[in-house]
Amino acid sequence: MFKLALDAGHWMGEAGRRCPKELDPNETREWWLNSRVISKVQDKLSVYAGVEILRVDDPTGKTEVPLKERVQLANEWGADFYLSGHHNAAKEYIFNGGGHVAFCYGKGSKVSFEMRDKLYDALIKHTGLKGNRANPKATADYYVLIHTKAPAVLLEMGFMNSRLDCPIVLTEEFADGCADAIVEVIAEHYGLVRKQEDTCTLTVSGVPQDEADKLVKEMQGRGYVVSVEGRVEAPAEPEVTYPRTVKLEGMPAILAKNIVPFNPNGPLSGWNNTISGGFSASGQPCSILVQDGKAKCKYACHYWYDRPESVLYRLTDGTVGMARVKSTDELPKSLRWAVGGLGLLDNYDPTAEGFCKLTKDDRTENFSDVLRDTDHTVLGYKDGLFHLIYCKSMTAAQVNAYAKKVGLELAVMLDGGHVAAINGSESWAKINTKQKQYYAIQGE
Ligand SMILES: [Zn+2]
Numbered sequence: 001m002f003k004l005a006l007d008a009g010h011w012m013g014e015a016g017r018r019c020p021k022e023l024d025p026n027e028t029r030e031w032w033l034n035s036r037v038i039s040k041v042q043d044k045l046s047v048y049a050g051v052e053i054l055r056v057d058d059p060t061g062k063t064e065v066p067l068k069e070r071v072q073l074a075n076e077w078g079a080d081f082y083l084s085g086h087h088n089a090a091k092e093y094i095f096n097g098g099g100h101v102a103f104c105y106g107k108g109s110k111v112s113f114e115m116r117d118k119l120y121d122a123l124i125k126h127t128g129l130k131g132n133r134a135n136p137k138a139t140a141d142y143y144v145l146i147h148t149k150a151p152a153v154l155l156e157m158g159f160m161n162s163r164l165d166c167p168i169v170l171t172e173e174f175a176d177g178c179a180d181a182i183v184e185v186i187a188e189h190y191g192l193v194r195k196q197e198d199t200c201t202l203t204v205s206g207v208p209q210d211e212a213d214k215l216v217k218e219m220q221g222r223g224y225v226v227s228v229e230g231r232v233e234a235p236a237e238p239e240v241t242y243p244r245t246v247k248l249e250g251m252p253a254i255l256a257k258n259i260v261p262f263n264p265n266g267p268l269s270g271w272n273n274t275i276s277g278g279f280s281a282s283g284q285p286c287s288i289l290v291q292d293g294k295a296k297c298k299y300a301c302h303y304w305y306d307r308p309e310s311v312l313y314r315l316t317d318g319t320v321g322m323a324r325v326k327s328t329d330e331l332p333k334s335l336r337w338a339v340g341g342l343g344l345l346d347n348y349d350p351t352a353e354g355f356c357k358l359t360k361d362d363r364t365e366n367f368s369d370v371l372r373d374t375d376h377t378v379l380g381y382k383d384g385l386f387h388l389i390y391c392k393s394m395t396a397a398q399v400n401a402y403a404k405k406v407g408l409e410l411a412v413m414l415d416g417g418h419v420a421a422i423n424g425s426e427s428w429a430k431i432n433t434k435q436k437q438y439y440a441i442q443g444e
Contacts, residue, residue, distance in 0.1 A: 002081075002190045003052045005074035006041060007144060008034035009086040009154075012061030020094055023166040030160060031061050033169065034085045037157060040179030041083075048192040049222050054079065067143040075149045080190065081115070082148040083182065087169060088156035098162035099131010100124065103154040106139035111151035115189060119153055122181035127174055129158050129165060155182075193222070201227050242385070243273040243443035245424035248406050252422055252429035254388040256443025258314070259379070261291045261337055264440050268423040269433040273443040275377045275388040276421040276432070277414050280439040288328055288340030289439065300326045300340060302354030302367065309353050310343025310412050312379055320381055322347065322410045339379055339441065341412030342370065342396060344403045350396060371396040375420040375432075378403060379441060380411035387411075388443050390422040390431055414441075 010017055010031040017030035038055070045051050054077050056070035065073075074082050088101060102120035104112035120137050124130060145152050157178045158165040168174050186192065212228070219226045243256040254273050265283070268274045280286055285297040288311050300309035308326045315321070316334045324347060325331055331338060342353055350356060350371055357366045373395045380387035380403060387408060391399050396413060403411045414420075421432035421440075 001050050001052055002192060003054070003077065003079050004045070004186065005054050005056050005077065005079035005082045005148075005150065006038045007070055007074075007082065007084040008038040008055070008057045008059075008061075009084055010034065011058060011064040013064065017089070019160045019166055019170070022094060023161065023163065024170060028160075028170060029061075030087050030089075031057075033087045033157075033160070033175070035059065035061060036175045037178045037182070038083075038085045040175055041085075041182045044179050044183040045186070045192075047194055048187055049195045049224075051192060068147075071144055071147045075147075079148070079150040081111075081186065082144065082150050082152035083186075084142075084144050084152070084154040085178075085182075086154060086156045088159045089161050090159055092161070094161050094163060095159075096163050097132050098159045098165035099129060099133045099136060100127075100158060101133055101136050101138055101156040103138050103140040103142060103145060103156070104152065105141065105145035108139075108145060109151045111189075112145075112153060115151055115185065116153045118185045118189065119155060119182060122185045123155065123157065123178060126181040126184070127158075127168075127177035129168055129174070131158070131165070195222075195224065243425075245273075245426045245429045247428075248387070248389060249402060251392065251402070252390045252424055252426070252431065254422070254424050254429070254443045255385045256388065257385065258444050259337065259339075259386045259388070260442045260444060261289055261296070261339055262440060262442060263296075264437050266436055267434045268421050268437055268440060269430075271423060271440065271442060272425065273388075274421075274423045274440050275379075275390060275414070276419050276435070276437045277377065277439045277441075280415070280419075283438045285439045288325070288331075288338055290328060290331075290335045290338035292337070293335055295328045297340075298328050300353075302358065303327065305354050305358040305360050305365075307352070307354030307358070309340045310347045311338050311340045312381065312410055312412050313338035320410065322412075324353070339412065339414075341379065341414045344378065344380075344400045344411040344413055345408060347412075348400045355396070370415075373398075377414040377420050377422065378408075378411055379414060380406070380408035382406070382408045382410075386443060388422070388441060390420065390429070392431075415439075 012031050018027045056073045057065050100123045102116045104116040158169040216226050243254050287301045289296040308324045310324050312322050314336045316336050355367050355370050376391045376399050378389040399413050423433045
């Protein structure tokens, strides 16, 4: 908050202090001229946020507020800047000189001097009244300059008894120009920010009460008049249920709290929330598969070639883990289920798991076919949820990159090619659901 003390010099009843009759038949009083500028400053500053103004003279001009009282008011209030507005008069009755003069206290603060100079320059720029003062940026021992705690400047805005100045000083345009000059300098020096709008309406819903209150306070601090509509407590998050069909990085997937490996012995169309498969042969799994604690396939698919595979498993106590093994003998005893496949993420090493050319007893086979660009499925785990994902048209390396992108914590790639299938709850998550399957995983 910026606090500005404004002082229209003198009061209406002060003796002298007026335009001479020869130049102004109305003999306009100095206070009236001062107050016109000061009131305009007040009005023009109202478009800025975070400004408080204290008029230390009597804004009606009816009573005289002594200088000591003016200063005391400003000091006690804690003003950040004190501006006193006057119009000058030369000792001669009428003269031909003129111009603005800006004063600060000779032992005043650095800011007083800066503001004095800026205000003088701005008055010239905004009123065009140049004058011929020898020393227009001056110092003086005026009471209001000496005794204010805040930086203070006193402006003499033209001469009332100058033949040149008087007709100009009397105009509304001149008063506006002076006020514009003062507002421009103060706003710039004290970093005032314009109110973007006078009012704003906040429509608050789905936000906790304390956050809404904070927002309202912040907007008020920025100078808005805030009205609040529709303030309601945040509705409870809709309960998320599983299994759930989602798209993960563009691929259809089923999120589930648990999975059940099973043999559909038919297409997935009759089984919801399922993906096909792993490595099966002759209707049986040929990778490690444990279902309800019983091994449907005890050995890794390249066991005969002495290669292990990656197995994602869950124990009866709920623990989820992964291991690279050749048979279920190497896994923890209390298995609830286990699914073998090609290890992904940190376990991605197709050669170590036998997805390459392998030779044993003069028999050579190439198992790298699994790595080709085709449709694959992935069983992954992340944030307490099993991820059953269909990866369309990817090589194994691309599936691995995808698993990393999704942020899976554990993952194995299951079979690819023509058996890859998914049967989620959305139409875009029903792929290859008519193909007969022997080995599938259902999310639950
Ligand atoms: Zn004066």
